[in-house]
Amino acid sequence: MEPPSVNVISNEELCTIGSDHAVVTWVTSRPCFRVTVYIGEDPARLTGVGIVSGPTYHWAELAGLRPATRYWYQVEGAGARGPLNCFQTLPAPEGKFLFRFGIITDAHLSDGNPFQDANRLFLGKLGEYAGTLLSQAIHDTRERDVDLVVFGGDLTDTAERAQYLKVRDEALPLLGGTPCLLCIGNHDKFTRHGGIGERGFFEYLAGRERGYQNAWFKGCNFVLLDTCRENDNLGYLDAAQLRWLEDTMGDSGGRPVFIFLHHPVSGFDLWYGLKNPQDFTGLIGRFPCVQGVFCGHMHRGKVTTIPRAAGDVPCVEVPATVQYPCAYGVVRVYEKGYEYNSYKVSRLDLSELSRERFILKNKGQAVFSSYSFGGIGDRGFSFFNGLLQRPELYELAVVLSQASAGRLYGETQPAGGCSVTPAGPGRTRVVFGRFAGLDLALRARREKAAFYKVNPAITSAATERTWPARRRLF
Numbered sequence: 001m002e003p004p005s006v007n008v009i010s011n012e013e014l015c016t017i018g019s020d021h022a023v024v025t026w027v028t029s030r031p032c033f034r035v036t037v038y039i040g041e042d043p044a045r046l047t048g049v050g051i052v053s054g055p056t057y058h059w060a061e062l063a064g065l066r067p068a069t070r071y072w073y074q075v076e077g078a079g080a081r082g083p084l085n086c087f088q089t090l091p092a093p094e095g096k097f098l099f100r101f102g103i104i105t106d107a108h109l110s111d112g113n114p115f116q117d118a119n120r121l122f123l124g125k126l127g128e129y130a131g132t133l134l135s136q137a138i139h140d141t142r143e144r145d146v147d148l149v150v151f152g153g154d155l156t157d158t159a160e161r162a163q164y165l166k167v168r169d170e171a172l173p174l175l176g177g178t179p180c181l182l183c184i185g186n187h188d189k190f191t192r193h194g195g196i197g198e199r200g201f202f203e204y205l206a207g208r209e210r211g212y213q214n215a216w217f218k219g220c221n222f223v224l225l226d227t228c229r230e231n232d233n234l235g236y237l238d239a240a241q242l243r244w245l246e247d248t249m250g251d252s253g254g255r256p257v258f259i260f261l262h263h264p265v266s267g268f269d270l271w272y273g274l275k276n277p278q279d280f281t282g283l284i285g286r287f288p289c290v291q292g293v294f295c296g297h298m299h300r301g302k303v304t305t306i307p308r309a310a311g312d313v314p315c316v317e318v319p320a321t322v323q324y325p326c327a328y329g330v331v332r333v334y335e336k337g338y339e340y341n342s343y344k345v346s347r348l349d350l351s352e353l354s355r356e357r358f359i360l361k362n363k364g365q366a367v368f369s370s371y372s373f374g375g376i377g378d379r380g381f382s383f384f385n386g387l388l389q390r391p392e393l394y395e396l397a398v399v400l401s402q403a404s405a406g407r408l409y410g411e412t413q414p415a416g417g418c419s420v421t422p423a424g425p426g427r428t429r430v431v432f433g434r435f436a437g438l439d440l441a442l443r444a445r446r447e448k449a450a451f452y453k454v455n456p457a458i459t460s461a462a463t464e465r466t467w468p469a470r471r472r473l474f
Contacts, residue, residue, distance in 0.1 A: 006409070006413075007079050007080035008029040009075065009418075009419040010028075010419060010420050010421055011026060011419075011421055012024065012025070014085065014087060016342055017089060017341075017376060018065075019068075019089055019091060020064065020067065020089065021064075021065055022071070023061050023343060023344075024037065024060045025344060026075055027057055027058070027348075028054075028056050028080060031055035032058070032080075033052065033054040034053065034054070034077065035054070035060070035076065035077030036049065036051070037060045037074070037076075038075075039062055039071055039073040041069065042072070043072040046073070046074065049062075058348070059344075059346060066089065068091040069088065070086060071086060071089065072084060073085055073086070073087075080417075081412075081413055081416075081417030082419045083416065083417050083418045083431055083433040084416060084433055085433050085434045086435050086440065087376075087393060088436040090380060090389060091382050091389055093336060093338055093383070094337060094385065095384075096335050097332065097333075098334060098335060099217075099218045100145065100331060100332045100333065101146055101147060101330070101331050102330050103151075103152055103318045103331070104138065104149060104152065104329075105153060105297075105318050105320060105328075106153070106185070106296045106320030107133065107134040107137070107151075107154065107320075107322055108125065108130050108320070110128075110157040110158070110163060111131075111162045111163045111166045112128075114127025114128060114130070114157055115127070115187075123299075123357075123368060124323055124324050124354035125299075125320075125354070126354050126357075127157065129322075130321075130322045131170065133321045134171050134322075135170075135174055136345040137328045138171065138174045139174065140328065140343065140345055140346055142175070144343075146178065146330060147217075148178065148179050148180065148181070148222075149178055149181075150222065150260055150294070151180060151182045151183060152262060152294065152295060152296035153184055153186070153187075153228070153262035154187040154296065155188060156187060156200075158187065158190045158193040159193075159197050159198075159200055160193075160196065160200075161196055161204075163195075164200040164204040164205060165204060168204045181224055181260070182206045183224045183261065184211045184226050184262065185262040186228040186229075186233055186235070186262060188201045188228070189201075189230045189232075190231060198211065198228075211224075211226025211228070212226045212245075220255065220258060220291075221252045221255060221257045221258070222260070223248055223249070223258070223259045225237065225241065227262050227263040228262055234263075235275060235297070236275045236276060237261075237274065237279060242279055242283060252287075256289060256291045256333075257289045257290045258294065259284070260294050260295070261293070261295050262297050263297050265277045265281055265295070266304055273298070284306050284308070288309075288386075292314045292331075293316065294318060295316070295318070296317065299322075300371055300373075300374060301374030301378040302317040302378050303315065303316050303377060303381060303388075311385070311388075312386075312388060314383055316340060317374075317378075318342060319342055319373075323354055323372065324354035324358075324369060325351055325372060326347065327342045327345065328342065328343060328345065329341065329342045329343075330342075336385065337382065337384025338382075338383055338384070339380075339383075340383070341379065341380040342378075342380070375460075376391050376392075377391055377392070391436070393434050393435070393460070394434065395458065395460075396431070396444050396448065396456050396458055397457065398430050398455065399429050400428060400430060401426060402428050405420060405428035405429075408430050412430075416433075416451075418432055432448045432456055442458065
């Protein structure tokens with residue numbers, strides 16, 4: 001797209017927003033070992049923060065922010081300038097901070113013999129890097145000072161003995177002294193691909209004789225369910241386990257309960273969810289002690305809710321480590337609620353490699369990366385007093401031919417700056433900015449349209465609703 005002498009910023013993403021931090025990642029076309037992020041509450045008075053990065057994959061964690069506050073930021077490096085963006089930090093949950101736990105799911109450790117499924121063949125599943133990504137996710141969660149790690153299932157790819165041993169002998173020791181809980185996944189019950197199924201999970205990893213259990217940690221009840229059946233992608237909760245779950249929640253005495261299961265509870269989906277979700281959600285709706293439900297399986301970031309009188313329960317699908325965005329989750333627990341964020345592992349090169357391997361190139365690549373990455377409200381939220389509080393983000397962009405996008409990109413660099421991303425065969429999406437409110441995005445659209453003589457559209461990162469470009473501007 002670009003002339004060889006121009007450094008291009010692409011795939012710039014606001015990965016997550018917390019109450020005191022945010023994470024931005026991007027890629028440059030030329031090596032850039034030091035970049036600058038300008039940030040502040042006033043777009044006219046931003047402070048530059050230098051970051052050692054590169055050479056072409058860049059990660060910036062913006063720390064020390066104030067809760068419920070609007071910030072503006074812009075990235076710059078090697079002569080390239082991204083767009084001016086803004087976001088609002090989450091409100092901090094009420095009460096004293098208690099502890100934090102990490103969630104790692106869908107590692108699919110293959111021990112050099114990856115399963116040739118659709119995810120690997122067409123959708124960027126990095127089977128050959130599964131061990132590296134799992135190790136990095138464990139390292140990253142420990143760097144975030146988690147007190148506990150919960151694994152959400154599919155630690156192995158085909159439940160082979162060698163895969164279980166690799167998890168046990170190479171991955172789990174990286175936790176050091178950090179305790180962990182293990183949830184079983186459908187791939188951990190495979191026997192049709194040479195695996196030993198759940199027997200290996202119980203013998204080599206979990207040290208128990210059944211798939212479901214509960215464990216108390218720092219005054220909270222962590223409940224792990226078994227939704228998996230041998231050689232079946234669909235999830236299911238039988239009557240006996242549902243009765244056990246009801247008894248377990250009743251025995252919690254009103255203290256906080258966090259529930260983990262491999263399959264999502266929203267019913268049938270692209271990769272098969274829970275077959276009887278109403279049995280589960282109807283039960284959960286009766287217990288105000290349930291703080292959240294966390295799952296994997298879908299290899300995406302997504303937050304839905306279970307309605308109840310005491311306030312809807314967040315149901316969080318945590319992204320896979322083995323497939324774009326190659327991420328994990330962290331929950332910060334307070335006296336009266338919690339805050340959730342998902343983060344890409346700090347191997348951005350592998351995250352981008354997974355994106356590049358989507359066989360659905362260009363437009364399909366953009367659609368599937370949006371599906372797996374989720375909206376900004378799927379990657380971070382606060383939950384307290386029975387209220388789920390998610391950030392808003394509105395993207396202002398125009399889709400052009402590659403040649404026209406290259407010219408527009410060069411035109412923006414001395415002025416406001418922009419970034420690009422693939423948008424379809426021979427098409428490029430030029431992003432003028434992301435904004436914390438629709439009013440800000442509408443104002444920016446008027447300014448950009450007048451200055452650059454283009455018709456940008458506004459898209460909500462939370463709802464995927466689009467405010468189209470106007471047909472006539474001049």
